[in-house]
Amino acid sequence: MPKIAVARLWFEGNSFTPTPTGMDAFLSREWITGNAVLERYAGTAMEMGAVAAFLAARPDWSATVLRCASAQPGGAMANEVMDAWMGEVIPALSGGGFDGVYLSLHGACVTQSDPEADLTILRAVRTAVGRDVPVTASFDFHADMAEEAAALLDGASAYRTYPHVDMDVAGARALAMLERRILGGPAMHGAVVKRPFVLQSLNMRSAEGPMAEVWALAAELEEGAVCEAFPFGGFAWGDSPHAGPSGMAWASDAGAARAAAERIAEAIEARRARFTVSSPMPEEAVARALEGPPGLVAVLDPADNPFSGGIADTPGLLRVLVENPPPVPTVFAFLNDPAAVQAAIAAGEGGRFERALGGQVTDAFGPPVPFSGVVERLTDGRFVNEGPMERGSPVDLGPTAVLRAGGFRVILTTKKEAAVDPAFFSLHGIDLGATRLMANKGKNHFRAAFAERCSLILECDCPGPASLDLTALPFRHVPASWLISA
Structure with a gap:
């Protein structure tokens, strides 16, 4: 009976977000072990959902599910979180008795003291289990992948969609590679090839544009000796020595793996100029959206997008809407402001609300915006994602309020927690069919559920921790020559 170990630390760190991501962010989202992991994620479109399905289809296999943890992207992960995770997982793996290990990682994790945290994990896991125990991993497409990672793994996969609607598929592919190796299949050779630049991710969608072409090429390369070939776009706001795009490939022949990874990296480099985009200022974006076709139109603020490590607190877009209220039903999603929620609770539904909003974490991206209105709705903040992204995953926003x-x-x-799922709006009593304008702190993941619901989606350029102009950010580990301006 094969026995595997499973562990997960999924976190994308924005080095320019002013507050670190502490243990509370993990405890409120995912910090669980054992059968509770499989029970929670069974049937979901998540990596651990793939683990549950894998084991259900193989009753003669067993798994020890070690610490599984995730938090929304944010400021550098607090050292205590990394220490706690490593303190549980590495000793358990060192104890031996496993035929293989599957890891669910992000690839762009940075901590307060470690700008290459995922690589640190891979090194520690390999030391713990030795060279004879196969280890495979799945990664986010936005991984800042170290070239050394290929030598530490026996196989790997990555999301092939952006928005990421194939997290479970990526997990299933990594598990399949692990199974083949455990059952006596040939050893696979991996390769990572990088290029010395960092790209914005706004124009990296898998359905269209330059990265769609790279994904298509990678799929064509999966023949003969090559079993896995895929690009990484990198995470532009993670100040890591491994920042930037890369190609990864796995093959039964080391030369074939290297050649495929090189082809992918070349394809990204050839399209480098097409990844650089600019967006209108919020005033122009709102005006253009209101002139758009009938139906729901959206203006996105990527620079404060939670999935890019934003703080959901910058006031630029909010100020435009408060100072020049659109003459149509409009919803702003959202501000992460626990104190304002408590003020709304104190006022009660129907009560008056007078308070400055935004700019509470920092005024570096603009001062707070005075707001006057009423409390329309209070909720417990709990819902289940409808998907397609993270379908079936439970979400806990804590107490929430709708102001009007x-x-x-x-x-x-x-x-x-990012407002990218229709259930987020259902929870808050927002009738999207009766809404003309949605202002959302989002980016490409918003499109997974809303590309077909919206008649027009526009991004705007506001100040924030994930701003378009990379040259304006204080990188320490990335050479200035690798960066692009908006």
Whole structure:
């Protein structure tokens, strides 16, 4: 009976977000072990959902599910979180008795003291289990992948969609590679090839544009000796020595793996100029959206997108809407402001609300915006994602509030979770069919559920920790020559 170990630390760190991501962010989202992991994620479109399905289809296999942890992208992960995870997982693996190990990682994790945390994990896991125990991993497409990672693993996979709607598929591919090796299949050779530049991710969608072409090429390379070939776009706001795009490939022949990874890296480099985009200022974006076709239109603020490590607190887009209220039903999603939520709770539904919003974490991206209105709705902040992204995954926003001033609504949350799922709006009583304009702190993941619901989606350029102009950010580990301006 094969026995495997499973562990997960999924976190994307924005080095320019002013507050670190502490243990509370993990405890409120995912910090679990054992059968509770399989029970929670069975049937979901998540990596651990793939583990549950894998084991259900193989009753003669067993798994020890070690610490599984994730938090929304944010400021550098607190050292205590990394220490706690490593303190549980590495000793358990060192104890031996496993035929293989599967890791669910992000690839762009940075901590307060470690700008290459995923690589640190891989080194520690390999030391713990030795060279004879196969280890495979799945990664986010936005991984800042170290070239050394290929030598530490026996196989790997990555999301092939952006928005990421194939997390479970990536996990299943990594598990399949692990199974083949455990059952006596040939050893696979991996390769990572990087290029010395960092790219914005706004124009990296898998359905269209330059990265869609790279994904298509990678799929063509999967023949003969090559079993896995895929690109990484990198995470532009993670200040890591391994920042930037890369190609990864796995093959029964080391030369074939290297050649495939090189082809992918070349394809990204050839399209480098097409990844550089600019966006209108929020005033122009709102005006253009309101002139758009009938139906729901959206203006996105990528620079404060929670999935890019944003703080859901910058006031640029909010200020435009408060100072020049659109003459149509409008919703602003959202601000992460626990104190404002408590003020709304104190006022009660129907009560008056007078308070400055935004700019509470820092005023570096603009001062707070005075708001006057009423508390329309209070909730417990709990819902289950409809998908397609993270379908079936439970979400806990903490207590939330909906404020209203005329036809303008603002959603406030206690915890930071991106507003990219229709269930987020259903929870707050927002009728999207009766809404004309949605202002959202989002980016490409918003499109997974809303590309077909919206008649027009526009991004705007606001100040924030994930701003378009990379040259304006204080990188320490990435050479200035690798960066691009907006």
